[in-house]
Amino acid sequence: SQQGEEDPQALSIQEGENATMNCSYKTSINNLQWYRQNSGRGLVHLILIRSNEREKHSGRLRVTLDTSKKSSSLLITASRAADTASYFCAAFSGGSNYKLTFGKGTLLTVNP
Amino acid sequence: DAGVIQSPRHEVTEMGQEVTLRCKPISGHDYLFWYRQTMMRGLELLIYFNNNVPIDDSGMPEDRFSAKMPNASFSTLKIQPSEPRDSAVYFCASSFWQPTRNTEAFFGQGTRLTVV
Numbered sequence: 193s194q195q196g197e198e199d200p201q202a203l204s205i206q207e208g209e210n211a212t213m214n215c216s217y218k219t220s221i222n223n224l225q226w227y228r229q230n231s232g233r234g235l236v237h238l239i240l241i242r243s244n245e246r247e248k249h250s251g252r253l254r255v256t257l258d259t260s261k262k263s264s265s266l267l268i269t270a271s272r273a274a275d276t277a278s279y280f281c282a283a284f285s286g287g288s289n290y291k292l293t294f295g296k297g298t299l300l301t302v303n304p
Numbered sequence: 305d306a307g308v309i310q311s312p313r314h315e316v317t318e319m320g321q322e323v324t325l326r327c328k329p330i331s332g333h334d335y336l337f338w339y340r341q342t343m344m345r346g347l348e349l350l351i352y353f354n355n356n357v358p359i360d361d362s363g364m365p366e367d368r369f370s371a372k373m374p375n376a377s378f379s380t381l382k383i384q385p386s387e388p389r390d391s392a393v394y395f396c397a398s399s400f401w402q403p404t405r406n407t408e409a410f411f412g413q414g415t416r417l418t419v420v
Contacts, residue, residue, distance in 0.1 A: 225408055225409075227408075227409075232393075232414075232416075233413060233414070234308075234395050234397070234411030234412055234413050234414055235347075235395070235397070235409070235411045236411070237408035237409065237410070240408060280347070289359065289360075290335050290352075290354070290399065290401045291349070291352060291359070291360055292337060292349070292352070292397070292399070292409055293349045294346070294347045294349075295346070296346040296347075297346065297347070
């Protein structure tokens with residue numbers, strides 16, 4: 193696996209707006225995973241996108257993957273105050289070595 | 305399944321003391337990860353196991369840190385002796401992986417360690 197790097201480091205928006213976070217990685221991947229962390233809690237898996245997929249939806253989440261640019265984005269639509277959390281990506285290279293590492297994350301604050 | 309279970313949730317200890325953190329992974333998972341999270345360094349992977357065997361411990365900061373997985377349902381992370389800079393939240397996570405099936409990692413609630 194390899195570390196993904198999230199961008200921006202922090203994002204502050206109003207409730208109802210959309211939030212977009214980006215992730216970049218360096219080498220080819222098998223899949224890319226997004227996680228969320230509420231303050232003081234463990235990470236919770238949100239969505240996984242495989243290298244042969246370009247877009248995936250789950251509720252208010254939309255993830256895109258551009259393997260040519262080695263980047264992914266996570267879009268949260270119609271944000272709510274409860275979406276306030278840190279968001280992390282992890283890029284998995286594949287093979288039997290399932291080493292899962294994370295970047296520093298994006299801290300999203302949704303103001304009511 | 306109750307998920308990944310870590311204990312204790314909070315630990316306050318004096319510098320120089322031995323600290324042992326415990327983790328029970330989800331039954332059937334064959335990967336177990338230990339992470340440390342601080343404001344300065346973010347979420348660092350310390351060590352991970354596959355089928356109870358340590359695969360990569362390159363993230364373990366010093367010889368004071370050691371981890372074991374005596375069986376598929378239990379792992380420990382030990383710090384001896386502890387130092388104030390070890391203060392952090394320590395997470396354990398487990399996962400299940402197959403070549404034709406991608407799975408996510410499940411995290412425990414973490415152990416908040418304070419060394420005074």
